[in-house]
Amino acid sequence: MHWHTHTVFNQPTPLSNSNLFLSDCALRDAVGREGAEWDTDLLASIGQQLGTAESLELGRLANGNPPELLRYSVTGERLDDVRFHPAWHLLMQGLCANRVHNLAWEDHARKGAFVARAARFILHAQVEAGTLCPVTMTFAATPLLQQTLPKPFHEWLSPLLSDRYDPHFAPGGQKRGILIGMGMTEKQGGSDVLSNTTRAEKCNDGSYRLVGHKWFFSVPQSDAHLVLAQAKGGLSCFFVPRFLPDGQRNAVRLERLKEKLGNRSNASSEVEFLDASGWLLGEEGEGVRQILRMGGLTRFDCALGSHGLMRRALSVALYHAHQRQTFGKNLIDQPLMRDVLSRMALMLEGQTALLFRLARAWDRRDDVEEAALARLFTPAAKYSVCKAGIPFVAEAMEVLGGIGYCEESELPRLYREMPVNSIWEGSGNIMCLDVLRVLAKQPGILDLLTDDFAQVKGQDRHFDRSWRQLQQKLRKPQEAQGREITQQLFLLGTGGQMLRHASPPMAQAWCRMMLDTRGGSLMSEQLQHDVLLRATGRVG
Incomplete structure (x- = not known):
């Protein structure tokens, strides 16, 4: 653009009209690996629709025009209603049409439905997170209501399991x-x-x-x-x-x-x-027993939602870095920036692997061992993923510089959104206390962990050392160690998945980055290349 005073150039265009599913190799791999390959065509369609400029604008409008409380009607009658911007209703319509609120509870739900639903949830989170709250509440309440819905309300079961959004x-x-x-x-x-x-x-x-x-x-x-x-x-x-x-x-x-x-x-x-x-x-x-049954589901959604926001922040940062010229190079090619972005992408590779292994455990919750894994790692994932989100989005802001801090960018909204998932459904300390409770009271849980981690023993020394350290702490765990134990448990669970499913160089780089407390390690140029390609949906 030409002004009287200057020409605007070297300003990257905002990220829009991308496919949120196909551009994420880690997500695509996890969906197929954990049992929902049957949903990949629909996920690609959802990812294409949600990545459009029109969908992203709905997210902006819904947040720029908050809901209003309507206490009374014009005639003075008590209403106790809430008025939303039209963008909210369009976003909710899409969520319900994609069955993010009930996919796993359908009468003939397919094997892997929990995995497919987790992927759909993450895709929607990248567009607008507030609409996920009613979806999460409904999803968590539905299995309880299927069993206990009072007789005067039995006719509600059909609309509860429909794909319609009805705000009337x-x-x-x-x-x-x-x-x-x-x-x-x-x-x-x-x-x-x-x-x-x-x-x-x-x-x-x-x-x-x-x-x-x-x-x-x-x-x-x-x-x-x-x-x-x-x-x-x-x-x-x-x-x-x-x-x-x-x-x-x-x-x-x-x-x-x-x-x-x-x-x-x-x-x-x-x-x-x-x-x-x-x-x-x-x-x-x-x-308490009833809310604990629902709490596992809502807490898992908190982790999924934070991961989706982190994924969007990384996508925005990468898109900017590929276009922006600094000191004679594209920003993505500057060594220090390339290292920062590679580490961010590698962190999300691990999160994706663990979250979708956890989704498979929820999908197979009738199995005692799978249910135990879901019970233990859900609060650990909520604690660790949600805590990581705030500095992660702040780092993405730095990639964009000053414009990343301005409201014209998506990133300020993502940053403001991040703390809520750490607080709602039980704050960080509550999650850590829950992890300690499961470790102390769940029969056979330590044996289950030992057997699971034994499958990757010897593949990485940082992983093996960290597991030995956690075993020492678990002999006489102290409540004051709750955060340290929970974080280490999450990292070991994630590392185990990376060692199973990622390429050996990528898995070992993840273990060095997340489990080697000494720091100081650098990724090879080839691994940076591979990780960044995967983060944009391409494979070298």
């Missing part, structure tokens, strides 16, 4: 698709849900009356919420619909929407229950 303000049984939210935490407790004070009293018709509040009420526009409250038999889980079976509004009052650092497209609210009606799921006193 109507009872769930009248809709083509429904969403489920959750209300667990209160002002005084946060993650300590046993301190909840919301009360539930049983009525003659078998329903319960709830009185109390929730400090964080996810997806307030949902057709129903799963809510924790204190019943006579202890902390229990209740199904609290937006509309009652007779069509009347339930007495759930939206007090305000949270004004958050990021995740601004998504509505998070505070609510009060004024004799709201709820239906018990399971038995009284089973609330």
Whole structure:
């Protein structure tokens, strides 16, 4: 472009109109390896659609125009509704059409459906992350509701498993698709849900009356919420619909929407229950057990979501580095920048391998050993992947320089989005305590780890030394070591997958980078070339 004062040149164009699936060799390999090769054609189609400039613009619009709380109608009637920008609805329509909210729970779900769904989730995360919250809540709640949905709401099962997004303000049984939210935490407790004070009293018709509040009420526009409250038999889980079976509004009052650092497209609210009606799921006193069943699924999605955001940040940085000229070379060819980008790409190679091995474990959760692996590595992955996201996106910003810090770039939104997955569904310390709990109480878990890591023993000295160090710590684990143990466990799980499936040079480079605490190692030029090619969807 020519101005009166200067000519604009050497300014890379923003990344758009790329295929988010085909440009990611690590993702493509993992999908095929872990049992969802049957979905690759659809994933390529989804990746092409989501990578368009139009889809990326929807993500920008949804975050630039946050939801609004509508307490009352023009006639003064209580509404307790939320108004979203049209971009939000289009993004939600795509998520539901791609069955990211229920693919694994269909009556005839294919083997590997959990793996396919994880890939679809990561692709959508690269466009817009706020819309993943209602999808995650619904996905996690569905298997519980399939088993325990109260009789007055059995007609909801069909829209719960549909591929339709239906935002109409109507009872769930009248809709083509429904969403489920959750209300667990209160002002005084946060993650300590046993301190909840919301009360539930049983009525003659078998329903319960709830009185109390929730400090964080996810997806307030949902057709129903799963809510924790204190019943006579202890902390229990209740199904609290937006509309009652007779069509009347339930007495759930939206007090305000949270004004958050990021995740601004998504509505998070505070609510009060004024004799709201709820239906018990399971038995009284089973609330913690019920949320733990759902918590594994939501925590896995947190790790997937953070990984997707990291992948997008790397893609933006690589695209810029291939175009930008600095000191007579393309930025990608400057040795120090090439090393930085290669290390970022290699980190994501490992994350992808571990996350999709974990997706396979969830897919085969009826197997005792697979279920144990999922139970242990899900909180470890949430802790480690989500923690890594914030500095990772900051590094991508530095690749772009000043423009990466400006709102015209995607990266500020990605950066603001990053902390939420570390906090929601249990913050970092909660994840580490959960890992310690599994290591202490899960029968045979240490033997399972020993057998698993024995399969790659002797392939890399850094891996072998790190495993010996962790074994020493696990003899008498201290709570104060929780973060160190969790991180080391995650890295060993990831290293094991890299040693199994990556090329030997790449696997060994990953182990040196992530497990050799001395540092100082450099990647060979050939390995940098190979890693960066894979990060752009090409193979040398």
